Amino acid sequence: MLKPTTPILLESAGQATAASRLYQKLRSDILLGELEPGSKLRLSALARHYDAGAIPLREALNRLSAEQLVSQHDRRGFYVCDISQEDVIDLTQVRCWLYEGALRASIARGGREWEDELVLSFYRLGEISRYENNDPAKVNRAWMDPHRRFHTALIAACGSRRTISISENLFDQAERYRNLARLKDYKASVHEEHRSIMEASLRRDADTAVRELLEHLRATCDTVVKALQKKNSAARAKTRSA
Secondary structure: OOOOOOOOHHHHOOOOOOOHHHHHHHHHHHHOOOOOOOOEEOOOHHHHHHHHHHHHHHHHHHHHHHHOOOOEOOOEEEEOOOOOOHHHHHHHHHHHHHHHHHHHHHHHHHHHHHHHHHHHHHHHHHHHOEEHOOOOEOHHHHHHHHHHHHHHHHHHOOOHHHHHHHHHHHHHHHHOOOOOOOOOOOOOHHHHHHHHHHHHOOOOOOOHHHHHHHHHHHHHHHHHHHHHHHHHHHHHHHHHHO
């Protein structure tokens, strides 16, 4: 059975190179929306803000470009990848296709080690609040890795490292949308949704586990789309009144 890949965000600070530490910080700031979608990443400003040299900074930006969190334009430099309703819908559909096969394979192949990791990741996620001080405007950084770990644990026994790697990359892109949308109506029941998916997986009820996981992903997508529509409407109204 394949073990879950270790998220790069969890690298030990003692082992990480300067570029890795810089990459982790930039990546976290992009996922949290502190570096806004579409914004230009000026090397001089980033170097001052992150106290970084040009070489590790370029290396970190190239890694983020490979993950489709940063885009590079000839002669124009680096930009944070933009967002759109169409993109988050497409992203969710691809995640559903990928997760369906991977979760079925993981349920069929997973042994005791997989079960233990799935249960542990669920309970560790439940110990941490999504928001700081229950304020939806402040995403809790400490919640991000346990959430990622739980979703990876679901498919960790699928038998394909490539599938796990792709799913983690897509998870991060979806996490950025969730954070940018600032889901103020984020359901308290989301932990129970995770529980239900986990329990169906442990029962080896693949049909139920897959159905509930896909409903979970699509419900989040619907909420993000509504939040983006609301933001776009507010921006248009502000432009008209200017």
